Amino acid sequence: MSRFLNVLRSWLVMVSVIAAGNTLQSFRDHGFLSEKLYTASPSLVNGLQARTFGVWTLLSSVIRCLCAIDIRNRTLDNACDFQCTTEHCRVLSAVAPGALAPRYMITCFFLLSNSLYYITLFTFFLALVHFLSEVFIYHTAALTIGVMAPLMVASFSIMGMLIGLQYLEVEALSQNKKKN
Numbered sequence: 001m002s003r004f005l006n007v008l009r010s011w012l013v014m015v016s017v018i019a020a021g022n023t024l025q026s027f028r029d030h031g032f033l034s035e036k037l038y039t040a041s042p043s044l045v046n047g048l049q050a051r052t053f054g055v056w057t058l059l060s061s062v063i064r065c066l067c068a069i070d071i072r073n074r075t076l077d078n079a080c081d082f083q084c085t086t087e088h089c090r091v092l093s094a095v096a097p098g099a100l101a102p103r104y105m106i107t108c109f110f111l112l113s114n115s116l117y118y119i120t121l122f123t124f125f126l127a128l129v130h131f132l133s134e135v136f137i138y139h140t141a142a143l144t145i146g147v148m149a150p151l152m153v154a155s156f157s158i159m160g161m162l163i164g165l166q167y168l169e170v171e172a173l174s175q176n177k178k179k180n
Contacts, residue, residue, distance in 0.1 A: 012068035026054030036146035
């Protein structure tokens with residue numbers, strides 16, 4: 001495994017642990033959210049919203065930790081090589097001809113690739129969009145350090161995971177060459 005992927009895995013574990021801590025704070029005291037994140041509209045923060053935020057953060061934490069543990073996770077048997085996955089896609093497109101075929105091809109590609117990696121990447125996009133929308137659309141959060149920190153973590157994580165995709169592709173290509 002490349003050095004970059006090891007650093008990325010360590011980063012994901014660190015972010016996951018911090019998110020787990022934020023989850024505990026959200027369940028323990030909803031004032032945490034109104035004091036640190038949603039400072040522009042603290043009256044909108046209540047216990048239910050804080051617990052919902054805590055569950056969302058816990059789910060993101062678990063996904064990120066699982067990705068760090070097994071960064072090459074695949075939904076199908078890892079022994080199934082590219083020709084096998086291509087054949088699966090052909091079967092899916094034959095089952096759903098016409099307008100649905102491209103949808104099934106995209107779904108097939110997503111499921112047969114590093115799904116957990118893409119889901120983890122999506123959690124960072126989701127966090128980035130959430131905090132940006134709270135600041136610029138809903139005006140419930142101000143650009144304080146409490147909001148800037150998750151924005152920076154999400155941005156750096158997205159950038160790191162996009163770079164990590166290149167390393168995963170290079171490793172997959174070199175493994176395929178070794179097989180042949």
